[in-house]
Amino acid sequence: MKATIRIGILVAIILTLAGGMAFAGDAICLELDGKLIETDVAPIIENSRTLVPYRALLESMGAEVSWEQEAEMATAILGSHRVQVTIDKTTAFVNGVTKEMDVPPRLINNRTMIPLRFVLENLKCTVDWNNDTRTVIINSPKTDGPSEIRTIAYEETDDSYRIIARGSEAIKNTRTFAYEGPERYGIDIFNAAFPDRVGSIKADNQVFSGVRFSQFDDDTVRIVVDLNEKVAGKVSLSEDRSEVYIDFDKPGSEGNRGHEGEDEQNPGEVNEDLQGILPELDWRATGKLIAIDAGHGGADPGATGKINGKEVLIERDLNLAIALRLHQLLDQAGANVVLLRDSDITMSLYSRPEAANTMNADLLISVHNNSAHNSTSNGTEVLYYDKVGIESYGITSKELAAYIQKELVAEIGLKDRGIINCPHLAVLNKSLMPAVIIEGGFLSNPDDLAVMLTEEFKEAYAVAAARGIINSLNAWADR
Ligand SMILES: [Zn+2]
Known part of the structure; x- marks a missing residue:
């Protein structure tokens, strides 16, 4: 009692x-x-x-x-x-x-x-x-799933060949994979059941010849696409997560990559200018969606760099210039990449991870530069937060941060402050995918600032970030 x-x-x-x-x-x-x-x-x-x-x-x-x-x-x-x-x-x-x-x-x-x-x-x-x-x-919910995959269909849209799997419940997570000889691209839908056990669709298009699907194990449904060439599909989910879409860009179409008029190359085609600058992106990773967030913007200037009391650099503008170049580099490398802002607009902090979540991005890269109350802090760091429940991405936030930091330090040459676990930052803890915040240098430090005012700094930052991202995607593809 x-x-x-x-x-x-x-x-x-x-x-x-x-x-x-x-x-x-x-x-x-x-x-x-x-x-x-x-x-x-x-x-x-x-x-x-x-x-x-x-x-x-x-x-x-x-x-x-x-x-x-x-x-x-x-x-x-x-x-x-x-x-x-x-x-x-x-x-x-x-x-x-x-x-x-x-x-x-x-x-x-x-x-x-x-x-x-x-x-x-x-x-x-x-x-x-x-x-x-x-x-x-x-x-409690009657069962913890599984989502019953009721139909798997194939359709042609204006710029893609699309496979749609419709489930009875929200789909928890998926994992894509790719094999060579013969080329296949596939997706595992976890916590899912396919009552028909096996099925297939014949599809004679430019990219693949057919789609096969089956109950792979007790709670995984596997869809395998028999490819005619080395192309990765792009996976997205409906808003309620009950439908999975796998899109293969039609050869010659712009797909959903890039921005109008930016370049005319075909998806998956690598720009020759990049030879020697960036590692080759494994074709199996080209479907992974990379969201790039240019920190601050519009009414939020971020940090400012001053010389003799006069403002000489605003973080908002610097971040945008770097993010635009990073986007261009990754796009030219054949990656599937999108910018959360491509102009000087105001975006709330929370809308950034939300936007990445809504578009089901696989990686979120936030481009920033640092400042401190003192003028002595200097150098480059990458912030991450390893969230629970994202193992299926095949790469963790911490690994992604380490790949990027290594390249930044080598390419920019500022002090190596390492990678730092930051659980309290919204961009890192509200996003559902591996995410990092890059802090290139300190606008508040005179030596860093002198470097950051140069064109070379922006180029080095973007190239290094692109390398780190490609290295992490390639590592994922090899797993
Ligand atoms: Zn910032």
Whole structure:
């Protein structure tokens, strides 16, 4: 009985602390899959929404939960679904896409209290309320997937040959692969079932002769494309993640790479000017989508470099110039690359990882330069944060950071500050793919600034970043 008394005291404390919150009568019970669950802090009701301590409940249903102290953000992953909420903010991220809640999560008595229905329904649980017993009745998702692949179809669009796999549920993750002799390109859809077991489509187009698919193992559906030549497909997902698209650019079409008028070369065709400058990109990695973020922009200038009190360099402009060149280099190397901003516009910090998530980018590269309050800090560093649940990309943020830092230091020649784990930066922790922030040099350091004012610096930065990215993609292809 002691436990009950203690809970009673805690509830009293919450009531005292949480002035404006209405607490309706008796305690609220939580029932998960037919069993009552005990939480150390009792659920409360705010604006007709039930708030529950998130860790106790979610862990008892087998969800993976984590807490980021600086961002005050709680993350829950259950099966293929991920919900992220922040204390006192009504904006949540559901599978990386923003959604609004009626009431925000609260920090009460050192416990994160989350809006129960919002979080659980977005984790695909069902939530009911029994008013007589004052019990919240929760049922976990019937199964943790698998997504049943109902159809696999082939269609020709204006500029691509497309294979579409339609699933019954959101698809958690996929992995692409490629083989030579004979050339094949394929994708594994994890946590998926294909009731027909095997199937095939004949497709006599310029790029491939056919598509085969099968239940590869207990929970993986494999699609293999028999290629006529060495070309990689580009994989994307529908917004609700229930459909997977594999697109092969039609030879001669611009595909979805690059920007109008920038170059006329065909996809996969490598520009001769790059010989000796960049390593050759493994054809098997050419479908991986690289999102490049030019840091700051528009109303946000970032750091400024001054000589004798006069502004001589603005980070916003420097980052953009480097990002444009990096994009051009990777594009010419045959990579699948997109810029999040290609002009001097204002973009919020959060919109950058969100944009990369929405386009299902495989890598996110954020181009920045540094500054400090003192004028002595100098050198080059790359920031990363190794997130959970992204193993299927085949390369981690830390590895990506190391590949890029190595090239930057060799090419630019500023002090090597190494790679740094930074869990609290939005670009790194809100993105769902391996991501890094490059800090080329310090605008606040006179020696770095003198280097950074040169054209050679921008070129060296872009070339080195492109090399590091290509090296990491090639390493991925070899795995
Ligand atoms: Zn910056």
